[in-house]
Amino acid sequence: MSKRYNFDYPIIYMKKVLLIVCCCLVQYSSISQSKLTGKIIDTLTKQPIAGASIFLSHTSIGTVSDERGEFLIQHIPQGKFEIIVSSLNYQPYITTIQPAQESAILSIQMSPSSNILKEVIVESYDKDGWTKWGDYFKANFIGTSSIAANCTLINHHAVRFKFINKANTVRAFAHEKLIFENRALGYNIKYLLSKFEFDISAKTFKFLGYPLFEKMVPKNSAEQKKWESARLSTYKGSLMHFMRSLFSNQLTEEGFEVRVMKKVTDEEKNRVRELYKRMEKTSKSNGGNSKEKGELNLNKDSLEYFVKVMKLSSDDDKVILDKLIPRDNLIFPVDSSVEPNAVFFEFSDYLHITYLHKKEPYEYTKFLLKKPDKDYISSDITLPFQKGVPIYKNGNYSYGENIFVYGYWAWSEKLSTILPIDYKPDENNYQ
Known part of the structure; x- marks a missing residue:
């Protein structure tokens, strides 16, 4: 999940940029832990594969296979998660582990990558792709925050780009794990990139991948405290923070406000104007005592919406209602046999989410070409396929391709600012 104020990028207007956050299926219980064991073999030769990387x-949490292709990961928290297995010259193996499988021995077969196929694919890439598209990739994948400035892609040569002229889209691929050094938060990150796509015309982007975090060793206690402070600051107001607060019914306590946001088309603006004309005409014909409100069945919320639409300029296309949405209107029970220890997050239209404990950072206001007026950070979220998602106590969620975010989260939720899902803020310093 990079520097974005290079205004050569066709992504200047943040309100038009959206991000698909594709998360893994991980949920934890702090009470019960177990181990994960297994063996990795070559699909064709049936020989063990040594040195394969296995991680959640x-x-x-991760390890590597030994000379017999066997591995053991201790202290696996109970729950449901995605396990990733990767090895040089083999196609990545990705599977979801159910709670009942945690004590079982996994038998994993990996298929060799086709060198011939690789050569064909590489040949079709832009040979000077990094020169052409490297800034796009860094801006949209690493970010443009002050944190991103200290997050470095070590092996950028591994990234290959292809421009799809007909679709006006840039795609990025990598045949090996990308290695990042995030000195701002104190993590080394190995990232298995599955998909990266930037639509230049629509100014939208999406990516999917599987990161493994390793804490850096600090030079001294001062550096450790600096990292802890930066992690906590990054966590506050993040998508992970919101999801955890939503799950635990702590939105108000944690500083989040949730409102309905509606996109308004020009056709809808015209419809509202016509209704207002009818209301004014009826009001005048009844000596100022309008019955039009009743005839149009406008309740208080509807009237608020109509008034806000009437005030929209020709360039504005969204209305944010004043009423706060209670958590019970967003969260529903889940069949525990299907998604144990989860709740279902579902809503219509859009949600506008404000976080009251953080103001917009300077880099973000610069990106928006707006004055740093110190507004609270806010983001919009929608379910484009009209399907809800299960969310878990640790802030993770399934079916991440069904969540689009706009605004601050579209700018901030990048690789440089993501935290491992087992991150826990220091409650003594957290407000």
Whole structure:
């Protein structure tokens, strides 16, 4: 999940940029832990694969297979998660582990990558892709915050780009894990990139991948405290923070406000104007005692919406209602046999989410080409496929492709600012 104020980028207007956050399936219980064991073999030769990397996506939990292709990961928190297996010259193996499988021995077969296919694919890439598209990739994948300035892609040569002229889209691929050094937060990150796509015309982007975090060793206690402070600051107001607060019914206590946001088309603006004309005409014909409100069945909320639409300029296309949305209108029970220890997050239209404990950072206001007027950070979120998502206590969620975010989160939720899902803020310093 990079520097974005290079205004050569066709992504200047943040309100038009959206991000698909594709998360892994990880949920934790702090009470019960177990181990994960298994063996990795070559699909064709049936020989063991040594040195393969095995890890739980979005965590700091992982290991490598021994000379017999066997592995053991201790202290696996109970729950459901994605396990990623990767090895040079083999196609990545990705599977979801159910709670009942945690004590079982996994038998993993990996298929060799086709060198011939690789050569064909590489040949079709832009040979000077990094020169052409490297800034796009860094801006949209690493970010443009002050944190991103200290997050470095070590092996950028591994990234290959292809421009799809007909679709006006840039795609990025990598045949090996990308290695990042995030000195701002104190993490080394190995990232298995599955998809990166930037639509230049629509100014939208999406990516999917599987990171493994490793904590850096600090030079001294001062550096450790600096990292802890930066992690906490990054966590506050993040998508992870919001999801955890939503799950635990702590939105108000944690500083989040949730409102309905509606996109308004020109056709809708015209419809509202016509209704207002009818209301004014009826009001005048009844000596100022209008019955039009009743005839139009406008309740208090509807009237608020109509008034806000009438005030929109020709360039504005969204209305944010004043009423706060209670958590019970967003969260619903889940069949525990399907998604244990989860709740279902579902809503219509858009949600406008404000975080009252953080103001817009300077880099963000610069990106928006607006004055740093110190507004609270805010983001919009929608479910484009009209399907809700299960969310878990640790802030993670399933079916991440069904969540689009706009605004601050579209700018901030990048690789440089993501935290491992097992991150826990220091409650003594957290407000």
